[in-house]
Amino acid sequence: MSLLAREPGIEHVIQVGVTAPSNLTLVTADVDPGIVDHLLHSLAACGVSGEEIEIVHTTSTRPMGVGRAGDLPAWSGGGLAWTELTITSRQYARAVPQYLVFMACAGVIAVFGVLTKNPILVVGAMAISPDLLPMCATCVGIVDRHPRLAVRALAALVVGLAVACLSAYLTTVLLRLGDYPPANGSLGDGGLGLLPTVNVSTVVVAFAAGVAGILAFETRSSSAVGVAISITTIPAAAFFGAAAAVHDGEGAVGALAVLLVNVAVLVLAGTLTMHAQRRYRSR
Incomplete structure (x- = not known):
């Protein structure tokens, strides 16, 4: 007391x-x-x-009270203490069945978007993908110098993306067996433009998404910003699965390269953002 x-x-x-x-x-x-x-x-x-x-x-709010220097603006979502971030990250450092089901569903929806060149379906797949959470948990583990947390979270992220790739692959194989027309034709760019190719936009978009994702995670706004992360992962994962199923080796290699670069840049951007914030708060 x-x-x-x-x-x-x-x-x-x-x-x-x-x-x-x-x-x-x-x-x-x-x-x-x-x-x-x-x-x-x-x-x-x-x-x-x-x-x-x-x-x-x-x-909480104090409608009749006088504003204080430490009060946060409404759009900040309320700051989380570092201890809270660490505890929250532990919850998302495991590839639990519900998480894997979400990733599998995202892969299935996204691959239909790739096959039919329908960007609406791809965006829908991004919206249900929860890969933002293990990515942020990885950054917290790195900055907090908890290697076990970082490795477990990164493993959960990798396993989830692998499940999305596998679900996209199996869906395309089944569609080909059923003689579904889009699955028997050329993928082209899958309606994704330059996304299946590593270029300057790949790095810039992934870095910006990583910064936005970690800020959303800290302010409990991850559900609203999750698409920013998934735009760099789910389309590439679905394209990789579809390309592998139609035996498009060049497309599969390109999509896999984009996916790996995006994951690396996401983790780098999130880690740098969180490290900078921690140093600023410590002052």
């Missing part, structure tokens, strides 16, 4: 009382996100176990 009372950025400290069946006392407080990391170290130094600490991130 005394620690919470004297720390700046902490308000409304409430001591509820002894909880059953243990002899612990429940204490709640409103904590500014900017001091959460420092506060956790202070609590640990006082002997409070990590199992006894719970962070609940809420969005």
